[in-house]
Amino acid sequence: MSVSFSQYRAYSAALVGARYTISTDVQLAALTAAGGIVERAGLQLTDVALNPLDARWRGIDMIALVEANALLPKLKALGGSFELDPRLTRNLESDVRIVLDWSNDAADIDLWVDEPNGERAIYSYPRTLIGGHLSDDMTSGFGPEEYFLRRAAPGRYTVRANVYSPDRLDPNGLSRVTALLFRDWGRPSQREESIDLDLQRGQHGEVRIGTLKVGGEK
Numbered sequence: 720m721s722v723s724f725s726q727y728r729a730y731s732a733a734l735v736g737a738r739y740t741i742s743t744d745v746q747l748a749a750l751t752a753a754g755g756i757v758e759r760a761g762l763q764l765t766d767v768a769l770n771p772l773d774a775r776w777r778g779i780d781m782i783a784l785v786e787a788n789a790l791l792p793k794l795k796a797l798g799g800s801f802e803l804d805p806r807l808t809r810n811l812e813s814d815v816r817i818v819l820d821w822s823n824d825a826a827d828i829d830l831w832v833d834e835p836n837g838e839r840a841i842y843s844y845p846r847t848l849i850g851g852h853l854s855d856d857m858t859s860g861f862g863p864e865e866y867f868l869r870r871a872a873p874g875r876y877t878v879r880a881n882v883y884s885p886d887r888l889d890p891n892g893l894s895r896v897t898a899l900l901f902r903d904w905g906r907p908s909q910r911e912e913s914i915d916l917d918l919q920r921g922q923h924g925e926v927r928i929g930t931l932k933v934g935g936e937k
């Protein structure tokens with residue numbers, strides 16, 4: 720496979736490693752090891768942010784930058800740090816962040832988010848009136864695609880995946896899409912829900928993944 724594939728795997732592994740480490744109730748004795756994992760993850764994400772991959776991975780640099788910025792304070796809390804160019808250090812916290820990726824190379828799946836006011840964030844309309852921002856449309860590879868909304872209006876946000884190229888799904892088995900739904904991204908109060916959805920052979924069109932509620936409801 721190409722270099723960009725291995726870079727994507729490094730990106731993906733970095734995220735999984737960092738997420739596992741941070742979500743684990745780390746004991747004092749394990750802090751150093753945990754910090755090392757998060758530090759490596761931060762360096763890998765920074766590398767992806769600074770060295771854009773080929774056209775298959777359009778937009779992954781910005782998504783990696785968002786992840787790297789969120790890792791830095793967590794690593795500092797573990798007693799470590801990693802170098803992040805000051806020009807890339809930003810306050811990228813947000814009320815809502817949604818990330819979609821999928822298990823098959825060369826598949827085109829699209830993240831759609833329906834907002835409370837009836838607008839849909841979609842590749843053809845990536846910037847919505849309330850400030851929703853969809854990352855670049857990935858038309859091959861494994862994703863990710865990201866929806867980012869700094870200040871969310873109250874209401875329901877419905878997350879959908881649109882299977883655009885079903886012929887490229889694995890004909891011999893299931894293909895899986897994974898959505899991560901974050902509230903309070905990059906803040907101490909951050910929380911997330913992970914939703915996996917299996918796609919059948921030949922399945923195409925839109926499929927509802929889940930709903931994220933903001934304000935007014937528990």
Ligand SMILES: [Ca+2]
Nearest residue numbers: 828829857858
């Ligand atoms: Ca896509």
